[in-house]
Amino acid sequence: MPTQPLHNLPDGWPQAETVDNLCQNLAAVRARIATACERVGRDPSTIRLLPVSKTKPEVSVRLAYAAGCRMLGENKAQEGYLKWESTSDLSDLQWSVIGHLQTNKAKLVARFANEFQALDSLRVAESLDRRLQKEGRGLDVFVQVNTSGEESKYGLHPDEVLSFLRAVPVYSALRVRGLMTLALFSAEAENVRDCFAMLRDLRDRLRSDVPVGVMLDELSMGMSGDFEIAIEEGSTVVRVGQAIFGARGTPPNYYWPGPSQ
Numbered sequence: 001m002p003t004q005p006l007h008n009l010p011d012g013w014p015q016a017e018t019v020d021n022l023c024q025n026l027a028a029v030r031a032r033i034a035t036a037c038e039r040v041g042r043d044p045s046t047i048r049l050l051p052v053s054k055t056k057p058e059v060s061v062r063l064a065y066a067a068g069c070r071m072l073g074e075n076k077a078q079e080g081y082l083k084w085e086s087t088s089d090l091s092d093l094q095w096s097v098i099g100h101l102q103t104n105k106a107k108l109v110a111r112f113a114n115e116f117q118a119l120d121s122l123r124v125a126e127s128l129d130r131r132l133q134k135e136g137r138g139l140d141v142f143v144q145v146n147t148s149g150e151e152s153k154y155g156l157h158p159d160e161v162l163s164f165l166r167a168v169p170v171y172s173a174l175r176v177r178g179l180m181t182l183a184l185f186s187a188e189a190e191n192v193r194d195c196f197a198m199l200r201d202l203r204d205r206l207r208s209d210v211p212v213g214v215m216l217d218e219l220s221m222g223m224s225g226d227f228e229i230a231i232e233e234g235s236t237v238v239r240v241g242q243a244i245f246g247a248r249g250t251p252p253n254y255y256w257p258g259p260s261q
Contacts, residue, residue, distance in 0.1 A: 053074060
């Protein structure tokens with residue numbers, strides 16, 4: 001039977017309120033990753049699980065750390081920055097910003113993030129680079145591609161990606177590691193799969209044409225409800241929030257695909 005999305009669980013994703021809850025949820029997600037890999041002959045060790053703590057309080061971040069998480073994803077730069085400040089005692093905890101970024105928030109990302117997964121503008125690239133140069137830091141970045149064709153979603157049109165990748169190396173503090181996308185939020189598996197397959201095929205076509213130093217090894221695709229399909233289509237990074245931390249109290253369109261605040 002074809003893999004189906006899990007966007008609408010009857011009882012929602014249960015809240016993780018203890019370290020044991022987090023460990024159990026992490027183990028369940030890793031088991032789903034392993035099963036998806038087995039279906040397509042992939043090694044589970046080639047998939048990076050990025051737990052996403054957006055909307056969750058500091059206590060959840062600390063529970064995740066106690067459960068072994070050492071990098072967490074945040075959608076909004078300001079929310080991530082505040083969590084970084086409040087957990088500064090966790091010196092080896094790293095942060096990935098995975099949501100759309102306004103140029104006036106670039107200074108926050110340059111200060112605290114280890115990774116930015118939603119680069120889709122040369123204005124943002126310039127702002128990040130300038131701030132990173134001042135901080136004396138570099139930043140791993142993924143270029144976001146709009147594979148669904150939805151106007152509500154951010155990301156470059158697939159036809160714009162090559163020219164964008166050729167322009168990015170001038171910003172020397174940015175290290176391009178791969179591509180990222182958001183699939184259609186759909187119960188129809190093939191509609192979701194098409195988005196992921198499009199990003200993989202685009203990456204494969206562009207690999208021989210990108211400048212030296214631009215790496216396209218990584219594909220960040222898949223969230224709690226669809227990451228198995230993403231893995232079947234070649235994802236190397238899955239961004240999983242609710243299946244690990246529990247359901248959020250805000251509607252999906254508050255954080256996804258709307259703009260960062």
